[in-house]
Amino acid sequence: MSQNPIGLFDSGIGGTSIWKEVVKLLPYENTIYLADSKNAPYGEKSTDEIVALSIKNTEFLISKGCKLIIVACNTATTNSIDYLRTNYPIPFIGIEPAIKPAALFSKTGAIGILATKGTLTSKLFEKTANEYTKTITTIKQDGAGLVPLIEAGKLNSVEVKALLEKYLKPMLQFDIDHLVLGCTHYPYLIPQIKKIVGESVKIIDSGEAVAKQTKAILEKHELSTILSNSGKHSFYINTNKTVLEEILKDVSINFIVAELNF
Ligand code: DGL
Secondary structure (H helix, E strand, C coil): CCCCCCEEEEEECCCCHHHHHHHHHCCCCCEEECCCEEEECHHHHHHHHHHHHHHHHHHHHHCCCCCCCEEHHHHHEEEHHHHHHCCCCCEEEEECCCCHHHHHHCCCEEEEEEEEEHHCCCHHHHEEEHHHHCCEEEEEEECHHHHHHCCCCCCCHHHHHHHHHHHHHHHHHHCCEEEECCCCCHHHHHHHHHCCCCCCCCCCCCCCHHHHHHHHHHHHHHCCCCCCCCCEEEEECCCCHHHHHHCCCCCCCCCEEECCCC
C-alpha cells in the first residue's frame, strides 16, 4: 500500500498550487491529480451537488489505488470532508481558509478572507471563524467570477484586475494586515493581488501547511513510500488540457497530463 499514489482533486486546475507544495516536500511519493474543470466552479453549487461531485472524484481516485486523498479545494473540503471521512476507509486531508494564523498574528485586529460562496456559507467555515475571530474584525468576500477566469487561463486579464479591485479595495478601508486566500485557485493571482493590497498586507495560503499535514498523516498511518527515486505524477482533466499544461510549465519534474471523461 505504501507504494500507492497520493490522490488529489479540485474543481479544476487551482489545486495544483497545493500539489506543487506536496511534491516539493514529498518528492518520492507518486501522485494522481484530478481536475474536474468540466464542473467548475463548485463555489456556486449547493452542498448536495458539491458532496456528489466529491464522491465521484473520490471513487475515481480510490479505483486508481490511492492510499490517501487530499481534497485540494476549500469548497469541496468545507462541504464534504465529514461525509468522505465517514464513508471511505482511507485518510483524507482537507483544506480550509487559514483563518487561525491570520487572526493570531494580526496587529491591526482586522483580516480579510477571499473565498468562494460555497466556502463562506459552509458550516465548517462558520465553526472555524467563530472559534478564532471573536475579538477581531473579519471582512469576508466572495470571489465570484475569479475561478472561471483562472480556468480560462486569463490570469493577467483586465477582467481579473477589475474583479480583484472591486473585492479587495474595500478591505483596505478596514486596515486589514492579513489577507487569507480561501480558494486554491487564488495563489495564481498573488502578483496581481499584491499590486492592489501592497507589501504591508501579508497574503496567506494553505499549500505549505497542507503538505506538512500530509507528511504527518502518512507517517502516522505508516503509508510513506519506502522508495527513494522520484515519484511518478499523472494529471487527469475532463476539459481541454492547454491551461493546465500552461500552469504546470514551471515544474521541472516529469509528469503526464491526459484528457479523460470522468
Ligand atoms: N479551488 C476551489 C476552492 O479551493 C475553487 C472552488 C470553485 O470551483 O468555485 O475552493
